[in-house]
Amino acid sequence: MKDIPLFTTENGAANLILGSVQGFGTAYVRVLSARDGKALAAECAQFCRAAGAEGVYATGLPEPEGGLLSTEIWRMTAQKVRLPQTQAMLEPVTAETLEKWAALYNRKFRAVPNAVWLSPSLRQAVLKAREAFFVTLSGQTVGIAKGAESEIHAVAALAPGGGRAAVLALARKLEGPEIALEVASVNQKALALYQSLGFRKTETLAKWYKIG
Template sequence: MKDIPVFSCPDGIATLILREVPFRGEGYILVRGVFGTLEGLLAECAGFCRAAGAERLFAAGEADFSGYPAAIRILGRSAPRESLLPAPEAVRLVPVTEKTAADWAREYNARFRAVPAAESCSPAEERALAAGGEALWIWDGAERIGLGRVRGSELLAVAALQPGAGERCVRALAARCAGPEVRLTCAEENGRAMRLYDRLGFSRGAEERVWFSI
């Protein structure tokens, strides 16, 4: 299902993010500008999203959402790379290949299905996983303990596949990051991940985006 980058009506303009509708029934409305009323714009956007199958709706963007409950707060977090090193000696990173891309996407989607505002891995992205070397398996000896995705200094995704493996996964991926600082974003409502990053010394930065329930 394709996103709608430009959705306009007399009350304003927005981007409709529909990619999560088939995955978990969620639609996201990113307001770009309000010409009339926010309520009118959201009503038009919500009607389109629900027609596409969305069961739950969230909105953010350039508008006053004070009348709507905040549902998901996305925080920027960072930590000095050297504070996360050295990675455990037995842990190694193995890039995803064409043969393992479908397995990686399946595991990723299963682990992130319940994570607030997480993006699923679409079939189109699955086909491209092996190309850039960003997607990784995490092994501890002969045991596959996690998966991750790294781009430059950003940790785009990390998921433990074994209980208690989260810290080992983060430290291993940090060794792959470039630059002196490891950066990531995390939903404040993702309590388990937030506690792990607190324990590892990641700072709690400013809110990068707040999604409101519609």
């Protein structure tokens, strides 16, 4: 489903992000300007629901009109040289393995706050950017990972220890000296993993509210 870059009403303007509606049932609203935040949120939520969204989340609402805080998005960083060593390896995703990787990604990220559903067109973009990997340890696939430059975009575990293997194998490939990632503050398992590896919060990037 196409995004609506500029959704305007007499109550304000917002960017409606509808790309994850089909796969995850979630829509995201970036409020650009609000005369009446509460009324604008209600209008955006109504539009997104009509487009098929079950959950609608907004950022940029003037406080305290946001409603129920869903999650904050935190930026975390670690010094590459201080990360532990790993035996895990990265196996780049190819045209032949893309669908398998995307299916695993969509299964693991379905319940992750603010995760993007990998639509067929996004899958092709990921393949072209060469930023997606299977993570293997002793010949077994234990996780999946995605990242570029010095940013970890996503990691998921497919076996015990797979999360750690994915972070460390991807970080080794990425450009240093500092490795960065974004995480939803309510994603306890991810936070515990990142903290255990030495990542520290440096910034709150956004606050997302459940609306509608």
